[in-house]
Amino acid sequence: xxxxxxxxxxxxxxxxxxxxxxxxxxxxxxxxxxxxxxxxxxxxxxxxxxxxxxxxxxxxxxxxxxxxxxxxxxxxxxxxxxxxxxxxxxxxxxxxxxxxxxxxxxxxxxxxxxxxxxxxxxxxxxxxxxxxxxxxxxxxxxxxxxxxxxxxxxxxxxxxxxxxxxxxxxxxxxxxxxxxxxxxxxxxxxxxxxxxxxxxxxxxxxxxxxxxxxxxxxxxxx
Amino acid sequence: xxxxxxxxxxxxxxxxxxxxxxxxxxxxxxxxxxxxxxxxxxxxxxxxxxxxxxxxxxxxxxxxxxxxxxxxxxxxxxxxxxxxxxxxxxxxxxxxxxxxxxxxxxxxxxxxxxxxxxxxxxxxxxxxxxxxxxxxxxxxxxxxxxxxxxxxxxxxxxxxxxxxxxxxxxxxxxxxxxxxxxxxxxxxxxxxxxxxxxxxxxxxxxxxxxxxxxxxxxxxxxxxxxxxxxxxxxxxxxxxxxxxxxxxxxxxxxxxxxxxxxxxxxxxxxxxxxxxxxxxxxxxxxxxxxxxxxxxxxxxxxxxxxxxxxxxxxxxxxxxxxxxxxxxxxxxxxxxxxxxxxxxxxxxxxxxxxxx
Numbered sequence: 001x002x003x004x005x006x007x008x009x010x011x012x013x014x015x016x017x018x019x020x021x022x023x024x025x026x027x028x029x030x031x032x033x034x035x036x037x038x039x040x041x042x043x044x045x046x047x048x049x050x051x052x053x054x055x056x057x058x059x060x061x062x063x064x065x066x067x068x069x070x071x072x073x074x075x076x077x078x079x080x081x082x083x084x085x086x087x088x089x090x091x092x093x094x095x096x097x098x099x100x101x102x103x104x105x106x107x108x109x110x111x112x113x114x115x116x117x118x119x120x121x122x123x124x125x126x127x128x129x130x131x132x133x134x135x136x137x138x139x140x141x142x143x144x145x146x147x148x149x150x151x152x153x154x155x156x157x158x159x160x161x162x163x164x165x166x167x168x169x170x171x172x173x174x175x176x177x178x179x180x181x182x183x184x185x186x187x188x189x190x191x192x193x194x195x196x197x198x199x200x201x202x203x204x205x206x207x208x209x210x211x212x213x214x215x216x217x218x219x220x221x222x
Numbered sequence: 223x224x225x226x227x228x229x230x231x232x233x234x235x236x237x238x239x240x241x242x243x244x245x246x247x248x249x250x251x252x253x254x255x256x257x258x259x260x261x262x263x264x265x266x267x268x269x270x271x272x273x274x275x276x277x278x279x280x281x282x283x284x285x286x287x288x289x290x291x292x293x294x295x296x297x298x299x300x301x302x303x304x305x306x307x308x309x310x311x312x313x314x315x316x317x318x319x320x321x322x323x324x325x326x327x328x329x330x331x332x333x334x335x336x337x338x339x340x341x342x343x344x345x346x347x348x349x350x351x352x353x354x355x356x357x358x359x360x361x362x363x364x365x366x367x368x369x370x371x372x373x374x375x376x377x378x379x380x381x382x383x384x385x386x387x388x389x390x391x392x393x394x395x396x397x398x399x400x401x402x403x404x405x406x407x408x409x410x411x412x413x414x415x416x417x418x419x420x421x422x423x424x425x426x427x428x429x430x431x432x433x434x435x436x437x438x439x440x441x442x443x444x445x446x447x448x449x450x451x452x453x454x455x456x457x458x459x460x461x462x463x464x465x466x467x468x469x470x471x472x473x474x475x476x477x478x479x480x481x482x483x484x485x486x487x488x489x490x491x492x493x494x495x496x497x498x499x500x501x502x503x504x505x506x507x508x509x510x511x512x513x514x515x516x517x518x519x520x521x522x523x524x525x526x527x528x529x530x531x532x533x534x535x536x537x538x539x540x541x542x543x544x545x546x547x548x549x550x551x552x553x554x555x556x557x558x559x560x561x562x563x564x565x566x567x568x569x570x571x572x573x574x575x576x577x578x
Binding site for chain 1: 231
């Protein structure tokens with residue numbers, strides 16, 4: 001079968017997306033494992049992970065690299081995180097999660113994947129976890145479904161993102177305003193990001209994988 | 223001259239104005255200890271900080287903290303710069319052989335810090351589950367009772383029809399399923415149209431109903447447990463809203479703390495989200511009440527006053543929840559008096575309107 005590396009660490013086999021398994025033999029959330037030429041790949045499900053659906057929908061800039069340091073807000077149980085830790089295998093992923101039940105799973109995950117730092121904190125209070133983040137990060141990824149998500153994202157970028165780093169927000173339009181048209185909400189989010197002087201690179205809508213969601217990619221330019 | 227002191231999970235460091243390291247005390251390289259030190263340093267000066275401050279003061283420096291510290295000036299502008307320096311220092315001094323090991327250690331400290339948070343006793347989390355458990359047990363009991371009634375009606379339909387109360391019915395057949403031996407039903411037993419049951423059949427009926435009986439008493443025990451939990455964690459809320467309603471509100475809000483921080487308008491509509499969003503989308507009428515609909519004040523009110531009463535009730539529930547979370551005093555009696563006064567006003571103004 002043909003394997004094509006479409007982004008650093010992200011492989012396309014047939015129609016599906018895969019990442020190289022950092023911990024061979026271990027499944028994280030019951031996903032399919034495929035072994036090709038002695039290398040084990042993990043299926044990256046676009047229905048369960050928003051970056052994967054964005055790539056499927058034709059995302060052009062995927063800023064993760066092998067040695068990227070990533071600040072991940074809204075880590076949940078670590079489905080997406082596990083793929084990020086496959087991709088950025090020599091970097092560090094600071095995974096911030098506020099809720100205790102998913103955090104326990106995240107903690108277990110970090111015991112197998114050594115590049116994950118699980119932080120139990122509120123992304124809204126970005127100063128509270130500064131104890132754990134030494135040095136600025138290359139990428140801020142934010143997926144928190146809050147009405148003020150974009151503001152939270154920008155505050156975190158201001159504090160933790162490198163000057164030429166990338167930011168990605170998964171915007172859930174329904175948790176910002178159920179009544180408004182999703183497109184309008186994406187435009188507003190883009191405007192807010194541009195207002196702080198970041199370069200807006202692209203907005204990718206995620207349907208049919210996720211309804212009324214979009215990923216916005218931007219670059220910090222100072 | 224100023225000296226900048228920064229406390230990290232690795233230790234306490236002091237830099238001069240030019241960003242040069244002047245003093246440092248490492249913590250023991252143990253994630254558990256480091257987490258504890260971090261927590262303590264948020265509250266008060268820890269020994270390492272005291273030591274560094276003393277030496278700095280002796281050499282004539284003015285101490286400025288980079289992280290929050292009560293009683294000392296704080297300057298956060300240098301935080302990132304100094305942290306980058308500490309990171310370099312840790313590697314160059316071979317405290318950590320590479321960045322990956324450093325990340326590993328941060329993960330351990332973060333996990334340990336979270337552990338203390340996870341271990342905290344939070345009774346409201348138990349309340350949220352127990353109130354749901356009670357509903358679930360009740361549902362199961364009803365399903366099973368329906369089933370055993372169907373079965374028993376094959377054998378003794380006359381009695382099944384007559385004893386409407388589930389609990390009484392279960393009590394009767396669990397102690398004596400044989401229709402010829404049930405007291406007070408001798409006549410019905412003689413004329414019954416039910417089929418014959420063997421001893422084996424009756425044995426199963428008895429066992430089945432005994433299990434249901436146990437579930438019924440378990441449900442009562444859960445209810446008592448919930449009452450005790452509410453008394454302990456939210457006595458005011460329990461008094462104003464009632465045990466089950468109070469617990470449901472805690473569950474819906476996601477904890478007593480969150481409930482205490484909600485506005486009363488949200489409390490009024492907790493549990494009516496579907497109707498609320500339907501209204502916001504422009505279809506349908508706005509809901510007047512969510513879970514609080516079951517409260518006796520609203521139940522006993524005429525329909526046209528329910529909205530007003532729901533608003534008054536929600537605002538008092540909010541007050542009760544806040545007292546429970548923040549001051550923990552018992553003030554339910556006063557709140558209740560206020561609430562009753564307000565409800566009386568609502569009724570009176572309604573009467574006046576009608577009189578006109």
